[in-house]
Structure formats: C-alpha cells, structure tokens
Amino acid sequence: MQQRIINPHDLAFQLFELHRTEDVLQYDRYADHSRETLEAALDLALKVAAEEFAPHARLVDEEEPTFENGRVEMRPEVKRALDVLRETGLMAAGQDYELGGMQLPAAVAQMCVGLLKGANVGTQGYAGLTIAAANLILAHGSEEQKERYARPMLAGRFFGTMCLTEPHAGSSLGDLKTRAEPAGDGSYRLKGNKIFISAGDHELSKNIVHMVLGRLPDAPAGVKGISLFLVPKFLVNDDGSLGERNDVALAGLIHKMGYRGTTSTMLNFGEKDGAIGYLVGEPHKGLAAMFHMMNEARIGVGLGAVMLGYTGYLHALDYARDRKQGRPIGEKDPNTGQVPLTRHADIRRMLLTQKAYVEGGLSLCLEGARLVDEKKFADSDAAKAEAAGLLDLLTPLIKSWPSQFCLEANSLAIQVHGGYGYTREYPVEQFYRDNRLNPIHEGTHGIQGMDLLGRKVMQADGQHYRALLKRIRRTIDEALAVPSLADNAVRLDRALAQLVQATDAINVVRVSGATERALANASLYLEAFGHTVVGWLWLRQAQVALTGIDNGGPQPEAFYRGKLRACDYFARYELPRVSSLAGLLAEVDTTALDMTESEF
Amino acid sequence: MQQRIINPHDLAFQLFELHRTEDVLQYDRYADHSRETLEAALDLALKVAAEEFAPHARLVDEEEPTFENGRVEMRPEVKRALDVLRETGLMAAGQDYELGGMQLPAAVAQMCVGLLKGANVGTQGYAGLTIAAANLILAHGSEEQKERYARPMLAGRFFGTMCLTEPHAGSSLGDLKTRAEPAGDGSYRLKGNKIFISAGDHELSKNIVHMVLGRLPDAPAGVKGISLFLVPKFLVNDDGSLGERNDVALAGLIHKMGYRGTTSTMLNFGEKDGAIGYLVGEPHKGLAAMFHMMNEARIGVGLGAVMLGYTGYLHALDYARDRKQGRPIGEKDPNTGQVPLTRHADIRRMLLTQKAYVEGGLSLCLEGARLVDEKKFADSDAAKAEAAGLLDLLTPLIKSWPSQFCLEANSLAIQVHGGYGYTREYPVEQFYRDNRLNPIHEGTHGIQGMDLLGRKVMQADGQHYRALLKRIRRTIDEALAVPSLADNAVRLDRALAQLVQATDAINVVRVSGATERALANASLYLEAFGHTVVGWLWLRQAQVALTGIDNGGPQPEAFYRGKLRACDYFARYELPRVSSLAGLLAEVDTTALDMTESEF
Known part of the structure; x- marks a missing residue:
C-alpha cells in the first residue's frame, strides 16, 4: 500500500514503545484487546485512509461544495468514502461495543481518526463532527435522546454538527443570542442565527442532528445562561422514521482558504415558527456540557494539525530523495551529474525540522490520549485525579503547539519543493492551506494562552x-x-x-x-x-x-x-x-x- | 480616497524623515525634481493603485487566467489597469526622461511599484516583468535592440518576460539545456523548454519579448556557458511593425496557491524549426548580465513582500477597531457591552508585531533603494564603492527578511480576524497566499543564505x-x-x-x-x-x-x-x-x- 500519511515505524514506536499503549489493556474496558487487535484496527484505518480518503483530497479542494437550489451539492467521492468508514465500523472506533463501537483505547481510536485526517481532512470532518455531537448526547442526553439520535449517528445514518458561533459574538460565547421558548410539550422553539457551522447541511446522511447553544427565556446573562439543545434537520418519529422538515434553513455557504471539503455554513434557526429542539442536560448548563467534551475535541484538533504536517513531511522527503538538483558545495565540475536534494545541508535542515515538529507533535497528542484513558480507568482515585489534572494542563498545548509548528512544517514542505511546492499540481500547498484553520477553530491561540496561563497553571x-x-x-x-x-x-x-x-x-x-x-x-x-x-x-x-x-x-x-x-x-x-x-x-x-x- | 495600502504618515516619515530622499535630489540626474514632484508621483501611484488595481485583486484570484484555444484568457480589468498605468507614465517611473520615464529617485520609483503591488500583486506582475526585461536590454543590448524592443516595452506596447528556469534544473541554472544555434544571419535558433515563466503568454500587449537564457553550441558546461537571448513572440520588422509569429509555444499554465493574477506558464521554444532569437551582450556572459540586474529585482521582491504584509496589517487594524467582541479581563458583568478587539492585549500584540515587521521591512527596502542611487551618483568614487558594497551585502536580507516576516504578518492578520480571516469573503487570506511565493522566487531563502554567508560577508x-x-x-x-x-x-x-x-x-x-x-x-x-x-x-x-x-x-x-x-x-x-x-x-x-x- 503506497501511502504518505505516516511512517509505520514511527506509528509503532510512538504507540507501543514510547507511550506503551499495551499497558492500558489491563483496564477491564479493553480486556478483549491485544496488540494484534489494536494493530488490525490501525491497519484498517490506514488502508481506508490511503485507498478511500486520500485519492479525492485534492478533488474536494478544487470542487468544493456548492449551494444549489437550497441544497449543498458536493463530489460523490465524499459519500462513498464515508460509506466505507461506516461499513468498516471505523466511524465509532472508540465507542462502546454496545453502541456499535470497537471500544479501542483512546490513543488508538484518536490515531485511527488522525490517519483519516492526514489523508483527507475535508471528508473526515463530516464523521468527526458526527462523533463529537453524538458524544455530547451520550454524556448529557436522556436515554430516549441517546436511542433516537446518538445511535443512528454512531451508525452513520444521521450526521451531526456543533452550533456555537453567532455572527456578532465569535469566541465570546456569553454573548450569544439564540433564544429557545418552551413549547409546552417538553420541546422548545429556537430562533437565532449561527455561523461557521461545519457540515451544517448536505445530502450525505438521512438526517443531521444539530447541537445548538441557546438561551432559555429566564436565562441569566453571559455564559451562565447558556443551554444546550438538540435540533434535528428532520424530526424523528417514535419508531425512528423521519418526520417533517424542521425549521432550520441554510442561509449560505462560507468559502474558506482551505479545509474546503468540509462545507462551512450559515444556518438560520426559526425563520418561520421556530425550530423544534430538545434540551440536553440541565437548563443553563450547556456551556459546561460542551466544555466537558473539549479535552478530547482539542486533542483531535492538535492531532489533525500533526497529521497534515506529517503527510507534508513525507511528501517533501520523497520529493527531496527523487529530485536531482545542483551539486555539493566544493564540487566545481559542472560535468558531474546533479545530486538529490537530500544532499544539500539546508534541505536536510528543513526535513529534520519537519520531522522534529511532526513526530514531536504526535508524541504530545498521544501523551494526551494516554491521559484520557488513565483519568477514566487508572487503578486509584489519586492516579485518576493526577491524570485528569495533567490532561487539563496539557490540553491547550496539545491544541495549539501542533497548530503552530506543524503548520510551519507545511511551509517548509513547500520550501523543499521550491517553485513546484507553490503550485496546485503538488499537494503540499493544500496541506498548508488546510492546516491554517487549526490555530483558529476550537479556540484560537489567544484563547489557549489565556486558558493555560490564566487558569490551568494555577x-x-x-x-x-x-x-x-x-x-x-x-x-x-x-x-x-x-x-x-x-x-x-x-x-x-x-x-x-x-x-x-x-x-x-x-x-x-x-x-x-x-x-x-x-x-x-x-x-x-x-x-x-x-x-x-x-x-x-x-x-x-x-x-x-x-x-x-x-x-x-x-x-x-x-x-x-x-x-x-x-x-x-x-x-x-x-x-x-x-x-x-x-x-x-x-x-x-x-x-x-x-x-x-x-x-x- | 479610501485605501488600505499604506499609512500616508509612514510613507512620508520613511521617505523624507528617515531616509532623507530629498538629499538625493542634489544629484544632477534628479535636478528637475523637488519634494513636490516626488510627492505628486507617489500620490498618482497611490491613486492608480487604490482605484484601478485594488478593486479587481480578488477577482483575478477567483477567476485566474485560463488556457483556451491556445490562448491565455483573463479578466478584462487587468488590461484596463495596465492601460491606465501606461497612460499615466507610471510604467517606467524610474527610467530616463529620454526613454519616456519620470527619472525618479530609486526609493520613490520602487515605492510607486510597491504601492501597486500592495494593491494587486497579480496585475502589477505584468508591468514589473516588462520593466525588468527592458532594463536587461538597456543595460546589455545593442542600440538597435534598445530601439526596437526596449522602447516599446517602456511605452507598454510590448510586454516582457524572464525565461530562466527549466523543468529539470530549477535553481541550478548551470544545468539548463536550451540550445541556440547560429542561423548564419546573425540571429539564432533556440530549442528548449522553460517552466514557471510568469506572464509568458497573454493578449495584454501587441507583443511579448522573452529574455531567454540558453547555450551556444561551443558553450562550456555550467554557469560559464550561459548566454542571454532576446526572443520575441512576434518578429519585429525594421519599421517596428510586427511580422510573423515566432516558434514559441505555450505548453500549458501552472496553477499556483496565490499570485494567481499573474499567469505562470510553460513555454516550448523551437517545437518546429527553432525560435528566432538575438544574442544580448557577450556570448557566455548571460548569467552575469542577468545577475547585474539582480539587486534591484531583489529589492522589488522584498518590497512586494512588505507591501502585502502592510495591506494585511491595515486591514487587520481596521477590523480590530470596528469589531466588538468580548470584554476586558476583570469585567465580570455580562450585561456590559462588548468592546472592540483592540481592547484585548493579545490583539494589540499581534497588531504591534505586524507593525514592527512591515514598517521595519519597508525601512530595510528603502535603505537598499537609497544605496542604489548612492552607488551610481554619490560624490566620490569611495562613497560609490561603499554604497555598492553595502548594497551587495544587504540584498539577500532585503529579499528574504520581508519574505519571511511580512508573510508572518499576513498570518497574524488572519488571526486578528479569527474565523472570518480564514474565509475568502475577507481579503487577508489572499495576501497570505500571495505572499507565500516571495520566499521562493528570485532565489529561495536557502540561496539567499548561501549568498550572504558564503559570498557577501567575505x-x-x-x-x-x-x-x-x-x-x-x-x-x-x-x-x-x-x-x-x-x-x-x-x-x-x-x-x-x-x-x-x-x-x-x-x-x-x-x-x-x-x-x-x-x-x-x-x-x-x-x-x-x-x-x-x-x-x-x-x-x-x-x-x-x-x-x-x-x-x-x-x-x-x-x-x-x-x-x-x-x-x-x-x-x-x-x-x-x-x-x-x-x-x-x-x-x-x-x-x-x-x-x-x-x-x-
């Protein structure tokens, strides 16, 4: 299998020699697993990544989703790849067996996702958001919500989104204005506008489940008055069949520099009578519920940044090995043949810098993933607490460090390619554009810095x-x-x-x-x-x-x-x-x- | 005039207070000029930049030139802007009066170009390459070549290109293979393939004059066997009228990450009987002739990088002043209004970093431009020699420092905009993509580093x-x-x-x-x-x-x-x-x- 997603030696080294992922198999949850089952899952993910995801990564950049007759249209390769993901069971690799998952250790589950991101971050986005939204329901939703929404999401029949940002508020979530009025039947009617909603509309799945932050009528101002609602695109009947279209309208698409395969939308909730939504968790505790999922989401962003840097590094390395250009310093005879780029000190420096950034970043993310398991399953409460504390502390670093330095690695991959690297005929410029999102979403660098120094260190x-x-x-x-x-x-x-x-x-x-x-x-x-x-x-x-x-x-x-x-x-x-x-x-x-x- | 190209206070400060450009008016060449004429030229350039160049900068990015029926098609706004440039005399602002120029001091002439680049680097490319090619003919060509080619180029009737790179050789110019056989009538027949030829074909001008590096049959190997040829797209008759189409074929367009307005081409010379070309300067001395122009060309690249950083900074500053988001640290009451982004320490830091990079970079480029004048016109030979030496030393820095740090400024401009900065609905992402070319063309960072440490410092x-x-x-x-x-x-x-x-x-x-x-x-x-x-x-x-x-x-x-x-x-x-x-x-x-x- 020809792939430039990861160095398999490094994958094995990091997971099994450095981070000793086999150790977590002692936890009851992973009793059925062995080194072999973990490797089988990773092999499968790498195969799907290389064969189903990577081949159309450029295509969805060139032909990004469009808004036609009120619908989002996109290349059919996206749906085919996501169908394979669902069929192989990789969609919910980290979930419980009982929910259709593989119950993989966090490091391996994250890595399976990471391989897909390295291959095609745009297509992976639809699956990633679905799992994130399902996790929210699993953590905070009612049994009925889990059954009716989370299960079809984990099975890949419904997809999901996270609807936080509003045009006037940006990162200042306390200022969001979406209102939810009780309808008297236990449901709510939502009215508000959301922006930058990734995967906010498409025809990839039968339904889309939006997880929406909004305010109840009696909500206090600021972050303490935010509640979490589940708002499906199509209402779901008691038997699981789909009912009417909900009052959620696609107001338009946003066109990004990169990450173009994942459509970014503006959604209007309640243009007519209000979008029907259901409260998830406690009133006014929506932000806490959302942040409860943040550590794992931020590891996901960091690992995505790493994997974009990693694939860029492997492309640059292959190019530098193949491409002959110039002569060593001191070789004065122009009749000698040109030498591979790897012969030049500055090229080696740029490759080594990339290696140090992407393999270092991978280490950092896997350290975080290891702590996710320890905090849940370690032998003692003290060990759990220490793992939880370390994870809290490291999370802003895991989110931001790869977003900064693996993006720099992408820039160096372009530089190794010279003029070719700047062209869309080679893939490295796309990795650079795609990766530029990572210092912004899920909390900018500025926000991560405040989180680290203003909260976590203390x-x-x-x-x-x-x-x-x-x-x-x-x-x-x-x-x-x-x-x-x-x-x-x-x-x-x-x-x-x-x-x-x-x-x-x-x-x-x-x-x-x-x-x-x-x-x-x-x-x-x-x-x-x-x-x-x-x-x-x-x-x-x-x-x-x-x-x-x-x-x-x-x-x-x-x-x-x-x-x-x-x-x-x-x-x-x-x-x-x-x-x-x-x-x-x-x-x-x-x-x-x-x-x-x-x-x- | 609404413009976000330059801070006019800074322009005046840098040119007239810091770099004392009025001092060079003592040189005979600039005897006709005064502070007022220099300011008039700058005002004109800024007006043309803001009114004719900036408005279609996004358009030529979105609808980049295409290859249709053997021709390069592009948006009509490009030709209109270049027509205005020609009509205002700005095309040849730095040239002799006798050649139709304004005979402006180097710093002012460079700045006029810089303002156009800040407004629309893609459209400016066609004019910039034309002047660069004309300068080569003026410096090394015969009187007849100057008359027949350089004059129509300075007048904007013919455009020009620089044809150096070949697919197999890249930066290793000594390995280029294009061959030129004497035709017996004083002309040559060229055969070879060139790549990354900016503005290599288009319908913007009546003719295109390619300045081509190639080898004579008796050429020694390596850089010592390279000669410079002038190869017009259409042959030019003795009376200046156009003759037959030369044997130069457009093999295809290259699609870039940014800088899309300037089409990048692959050209085949001599697919049939050989492209008719004329030797410029001495046989085998082509590379020296080309490098003779390099200092000024590299100042141009550096200044282009500065100006892309500068316009990004001004856009970020405006956005940060207008956009209200969040509250100051310590403001706990969510009922207070949101404050402008400039109120936040991290935003100020990012703006100040941009200011330090772009205004510092501008200073550096203008220091170089000042030396260009001193080296030619200073009062004593010793002063000329010192200026020439300093300019040689500073040139790799002028080329590379802004290419690195004003690109970083563009990244910070995106970051100040948050999610909006990543979208194509705002201009800062384009500046970032456009500027990413500058660390590559006209000699990569690696090449500049070797030039500085390997040659210039010693x-x-x-x-x-x-x-x-x-x-x-x-x-x-x-x-x-x-x-x-x-x-x-x-x-x-x-x-x-x-x-x-x-x-x-x-x-x-x-x-x-x-x-x-x-x-x-x-x-x-x-x-x-x-x-x-x-x-x-x-x-x-x-x-x-x-x-x-x-x-x-x-x-x-x-x-x-x-x-x-x-x-x-x-x-x-x-x-x-x-x-x-x-x-x-x-x-x-x-x-x-x-x-x-x-x-x-």
Whole structure:
C-alpha cells in the first residue's frame, strides 16, 4: 500500500514503545484487546485512509461544495468514502461495543481518526463532527435522546454538527443570542442565527442532528445562561422514521482558504415558527456540557494539525530523495551529474525540522490520549485525579503547539519543493492551506494562552503544573545519567528553569492583582511552555530509541538513530526559543499592552 | 480616497524623515525634481493603485487566467489597469526622461511599484516583468535592440518576460539545456523548454519579448556557458511593425496557491524549426548580465513582500477597531457591552508585531533603494564603492527578511480576524497566499543564505560587512546617549555582539577548509543577520521619531509615539531571536548536516 500519511515505524514506536499503549489493556474496558487487535484496527484505518480518503483530497479542494437550489451539492467521492468508514465500523472506533463501537483505547481510536485526517481532512470532518455531537448526547442526553439520535449517528445514518458561533459574538460565547421558548410539550422553539457551522447541511446522511447553544427565556446573562439543545434537520418519529422538515434553513455557504471539503455554513434557526429542539442536560448548563467534551475535541484538533504536517513531511522527503538538483558545495565540475536534494545541508535542515515538529507533535497528542484513558480507568482515585489534572494542563498545548509548528512544517514542505511546492499540481500547498484553520477553530491561540496561563497553571493551587514539572525533571535526571543524552538533558533543564522563572515572575504580578498585565503575553507563554513540553517528549523518545538500539528493538536501527538526531535537533535548534521568550515573559513586558489605539 | 495600502504618515516619515530622499535630489540626474514632484508621483501611484488595481485583486484570484484555444484568457480589468498605468507614465517611473520615464529617485520609483503591488500583486506582475526585461536590454543590448524592443516595452506596447528556469534544473541554472544555434544571419535558433515563466503568454500587449537564457553550441558546461537571448513572440520588422509569429509555444499554465493574477506558464521554444532569437551582450556572459540586474529585482521582491504584509496589517487594524467582541479581563458583568478587539492585549500584540515587521521591512527596502542611487551618483568614487558594497551585502536580507516576516504578518492578520480571516469573503487570506511565493522566487531563502554567508560577508575581505557594523555601531553609540533609547541600544548592541561572535566562529571553520560545515546553517544566519539589521533600522526610526516629537515634526505626535513603541517591541520581543540563533551558529552546529538519508 503506497501511502504518505505516516511512517509505520514511527506509528509503532510512538504507540507501543514510547507511550506503551499495551499497558492500558489491563483496564477491564479493553480486556478483549491485544496488540494484534489494536494493530488490525490501525491497519484498517490506514488502508481506508490511503485507498478511500486520500485519492479525492485534492478533488474536494478544487470542487468544493456548492449551494444549489437550497441544497449543498458536493463530489460523490465524499459519500462513498464515508460509506466505507461506516461499513468498516471505523466511524465509532472508540465507542462502546454496545453502541456499535470497537471500544479501542483512546490513543488508538484518536490515531485511527488522525490517519483519516492526514489523508483527507475535508471528508473526515463530516464523521468527526458526527462523533463529537453524538458524544455530547451520550454524556448529557436522556436515554430516549441517546436511542433516537446518538445511535443512528454512531451508525452513520444521521450526521451531526456543533452550533456555537453567532455572527456578532465569535469566541465570546456569553454573548450569544439564540433564544429557545418552551413549547409546552417538553420541546422548545429556537430562533437565532449561527455561523461557521461545519457540515451544517448536505445530502450525505438521512438526517443531521444539530447541537445548538441557546438561551432559555429566564436565562441569566453571559455564559451562565447558556443551554444546550438538540435540533434535528428532520424530526424523528417514535419508531425512528423521519418526520417533517424542521425549521432550520441554510442561509449560505462560507468559502474558506482551505479545509474546503468540509462545507462551512450559515444556518438560520426559526425563520418561520421556530425550530423544534430538545434540551440536553440541565437548563443553563450547556456551556459546561460542551466544555466537558473539549479535552478530547482539542486533542483531535492538535492531532489533525500533526497529521497534515506529517503527510507534508513525507511528501517533501520523497520529493527531496527523487529530485536531482545542483551539486555539493566544493564540487566545481559542472560535468558531474546533479545530486538529490537530500544532499544539500539546508534541505536536510528543513526535513529534520519537519520531522522534529511532526513526530514531536504526535508524541504530545498521544501523551494526551494516554491521559484520557488513565483519568477514566487508572487503578486509584489519586492516579485518576493526577491524570485528569495533567490532561487539563496539557490540553491547550496539545491544541495549539501542533497548530503552530506543524503548520510551519507545511511551509517548509513547500520550501523543499521550491517553485513546484507553490503550485496546485503538488499537494503540499493544500496541506498548508488546510492546516491554517487549526490555530483558529476550537479556540484560537489567544484563547489557549489565556486558558493555560490564566487558569490551568494555577488550577488546584498549581498542583497539576507541579506534577508536570516533576515528570519532566524525572526524565531530565534519568537522561543526565546517560552520556549520549546528558547534553540534551542539560539544555532541557535550562529551558525548564527559565520557564519556571517566567511563571514565578508572572505569578508575582498576578498575585498583586494586575491580572491584565500578568496575562498580556499569554500566547507567548503558551509557545514557550509548548516547546519545553515537546523538548521533554523528545528526550523521552531519545531514551526509548537508545533502548531500542541497545536491545535490538523492533524498528530498524537507522530509525532509532534518526530519533536521537531529532532529539539533538530539538534541544539545540528549538529549545533556545524558550530562552528568548522566557526572558521577556520574566520581565512581564507590557510594551504591546500599553500601545494605545492612536499609536498604530 | 479610501485605501488600505499604506499609512500616508509612514510613507512620508520613511521617505523624507528617515531616509532623507530629498538629499538625493542634489544629484544632477534628479535636478528637475523637488519634494513636490516626488510627492505628486507617489500620490498618482497611490491613486492608480487604490482605484484601478485594488478593486479587481480578488477577482483575478477567483477567476485566474485560463488556457483556451491556445490562448491565455483573463479578466478584462487587468488590461484596463495596465492601460491606465501606461497612460499615466507610471510604467517606467524610474527610467530616463529620454526613454519616456519620470527619472525618479530609486526609493520613490520602487515605492510607486510597491504601492501597486500592495494593491494587486497579480496585475502589477505584468508591468514589473516588462520593466525588468527592458532594463536587461538597456543595460546589455545593442542600440538597435534598445530601439526596437526596449522602447516599446517602456511605452507598454510590448510586454516582457524572464525565461530562466527549466523543468529539470530549477535553481541550478548551470544545468539548463536550451540550445541556440547560429542561423548564419546573425540571429539564432533556440530549442528548449522553460517552466514557471510568469506572464509568458497573454493578449495584454501587441507583443511579448522573452529574455531567454540558453547555450551556444561551443558553450562550456555550467554557469560559464550561459548566454542571454532576446526572443520575441512576434518578429519585429525594421519599421517596428510586427511580422510573423515566432516558434514559441505555450505548453500549458501552472496553477499556483496565490499570485494567481499573474499567469505562470510553460513555454516550448523551437517545437518546429527553432525560435528566432538575438544574442544580448557577450556570448557566455548571460548569467552575469542577468545577475547585474539582480539587486534591484531583489529589492522589488522584498518590497512586494512588505507591501502585502502592510495591506494585511491595515486591514487587520481596521477590523480590530470596528469589531466588538468580548470584554476586558476583570469585567465580570455580562450585561456590559462588548468592546472592540483592540481592547484585548493579545490583539494589540499581534497588531504591534505586524507593525514592527512591515514598517521595519519597508525601512530595510528603502535603505537598499537609497544605496542604489548612492552607488551610481554619490560624490566620490569611495562613497560609490561603499554604497555598492553595502548594497551587495544587504540584498539577500532585503529579499528574504520581508519574505519571511511580512508573510508572518499576513498570518497574524488572519488571526486578528479569527474565523472570518480564514474565509475568502475577507481579503487577508489572499495576501497570505500571495505572499507565500516571495520566499521562493528570485532565489529561495536557502540561496539567499548561501549568498550572504558564503559570498557577501567575505566579499572584499569582509570590508562591506565591517562597513555595515560600523554604521550600526554609530547608531548604537548615538542612542546610548539618549536616555529613552539607551535600553534598546543596549539590546541591539548585545544582538550585534552575538552575531559578530557567530560570524567569527563560522569563519574559523571556513578558513580551516570545512566549507560545507561552515555554511550548514546559512539560512538561520540569514535570519539572525536580518533581525539585527532591522533592529538597527528600528533604532534609527526611534531616533527620528524622537526628533519629530521634540521639534514638532510633520507627523502627528501619536504616530511618532507609535514608532517608539514599535522600536521597544522589536528590541524586547524580536531581538532575543538573534541570541537564540547566534548560540547555535557560534557552535557551528552540524546536527542537520550529519543526518543521513536513512535516518529520516
């Protein structure tokens, strides 16, 4: 199977050597699984990704969905791919057996989705949103809602959406205005306008279940007055058959720079008598319900960013190996043949940077996925609590770091291709356009930075933060004892010390009450923190690779040596970024904050 | 005139306060000019840019040129805008009066082009290439070639192209294969294939003059065997009328991520009997002739990158001022109204970063343009030589720094817009796609890095490099004496010292003969050097702004204060990058160089 989605050695290394996914099979939930069943699921996902998803990725970019006669029309390949996804059972890979799922560990389930995203992020979007919406119903809905809506969604007969954003409010969800009036029969009538609703309308499934944030008549202002409603495109009868069309109208499509395969819509709820909706969970607790699902959704975004970076890297690597151009420095004879691009130092640097970003980002996402399982199933409550805390802390990094640096990897993949990379005749420019969404949706960098510095670092009186530092220091201590890793450990130790110093300086300002000043550079703090954590994960990858070399591990020796080299690269080329950021963070610089509007 | 191309205060500040463009009016060539004539030319260019170029910038992106019945078809707005450009005399603004030009100083002439690029880089491309090709003929062609081809090009009746790249050779020009056989009548017959030929075919002008690199039959291999030929699309009779169609065929169009308005073509020369071409300059000296024009061409690329960043910044600023979203930190009452985006620290930071990049980049390009004039017209040979040397040294920075950081500014402009920025309903995503070309064409970052570190820094035994250091140190010394600038001067001094240390360390390795090792991180050296030079230019901007405040200069005080703030920003947020890069450069790190192919 020809695929440029992932390096299979790296997939095996990360899941089974680094993150030891087999360990979670001790949990009762995964008792039926073995290394073999996990690998079978991954093989299947990779096969579907390579054979059903990747081939039409360019096509849905070139011929994006259109709005014709009130309907969304799109290429038929999308439906065919999603049909295969449903038929193979991959649609609900992480769900309970009882719900038609494969009950896979979180890391493997996320990875199955990640492979599809790397192959064709546009087509995967329809399935991804459906699962996200179904998960909301499963977590907060009534038994009847689960039966009537979530089951057909997991089976792929209904698709789903998340309807949060409104035109005037954007990320400020507390300002949303969609109103829900009780109809007297237990249902509600919704009126409001939503924007940027991915997969908001299409003909891919028999029905679409919208999960809509709105306000009840007695709702308090702000985020404390938001409730969650389930609003189907077609009403569903008691026997599961479809009834009338609900009062949800497609107002138009939004045309994006990339990610074009997933149609983005404006939806009007209640243009006539009000869209019929059903309350999910408690009144006024809608935002909490939504955020309850956020950790996993944000891991999904981070992993999507990684996989777009990853496929770009593999394309660039293949191109650089095949393409002959120029001569080595010092070769003066123009009669000698041209050499492959990989012979040039700058090309190697750009490839190694991509490798460090995408494999580092993958590590980070899988660390998060591992914590998802630990927090639910670990042996003790203390272990569960620690995992939950670490996951909370890491989530903004998992969402944002790959969105920033794997996008940069996509830019480098273009650069390796030279002029060809800038053309639509090669795929790397599309990965770059597609990936540019990831720093925006599911909370921008700015929002992730505020979440990390304004909430997570301080959460539980800084306990999660300290737990993470402890884990990082443990790795540093171990690595210091290994001569070939000691230098990198010293570099990570320096970065960590600078990050801690910056955190402490910021906390002094925060404690003084100057919150705005303390948080002014939260986005840069996010970046420095992310680089430190990925530096830690690279050191761990190097530890495991060294073990692999020493003990003749399952991957080729050159692969393990590449891991050591990438760890060197990250420590030497990337960790200095932490210093330069930590310096100004420790000064709690307010140059930007103090800029007045008239000075721009 | 509503325009979001440039801040007029900044344009006046940079040209007349910072770079003192009036000083060059002392040169005989500019004797007829005054501040008023320069401003009139700039006003005209800005008017044409805003009224004729900007309005169809999105249109030529959405409906890019197509290949129909052997012809290139495009939107009629392109021809209309170029007609206006010709009629206003702006086409040849920098050329001699005698050639129909305005004989403007280089900085003003470049700026006129820059304004057009900021408005619509795709449409400007046709004019830009024509002038570049005409300049080649003026510099190296025969009188007859100038009369028959260059004059109609400057008048906008013929357009031009630069045909360098071939599919198998890319940047490795020494490997190009196009052959030119003498026809016995003084002309040549060319056969070969060229790729990425911008504006290679169209119906915008009566004729297209291709400037083609090829090889004579007796040519030595490599770059020393390349000659330059003039190959018209239609032969030109002695009376200037058009004759037969030449044997140049459009093989196809290339579809790009951005910059779509300028069609990119594959051209086949000599599919039949050979394309009739004329030697320009000496045999085998074609590459030198081409490179002779490179400084100005590269300033043009750098300035184009700046102007795309600049228009993105102004769009983001307007959006952030208008768009209300969220509340200040600490405002807990959701019943208060939402505030403009500019109220948020992270938005201000992103706007200030854009300002620092685009205004810093503009400064850099205009520094280069000033040197272009000095090198030609300065009072003494020594001054001319120093200007020429500095220009050679700065050229790779002028080409690459804006291509990297003003592209980053475009990414931040998207981020300020949030989800809207990612849609094609707003213009910022197009600027980002358009600007992504600039790190590639006219020599990639990798090539610029090798040019800087491998050639320019060492040129004339390091004399140009030392001359630049001297100028930077002079500014630092002056600023150290001014209390409000001293801290920034100290920071620049530190960055400069680290750059010098890195340069010295690299030179030790180079002198030892390990050239490949010495140059392994040339691209990162380029980045560190560029940041240092832009830091210097920001300190100079701050000096001038301070004078403006003290003496009640021509710009509003808030504008000058913004310059001081942006200088603070650059010194505090950006110069630390130099440290982190200089560290690994000083170590002459070879992690990437040593990576073997099997380890990826």
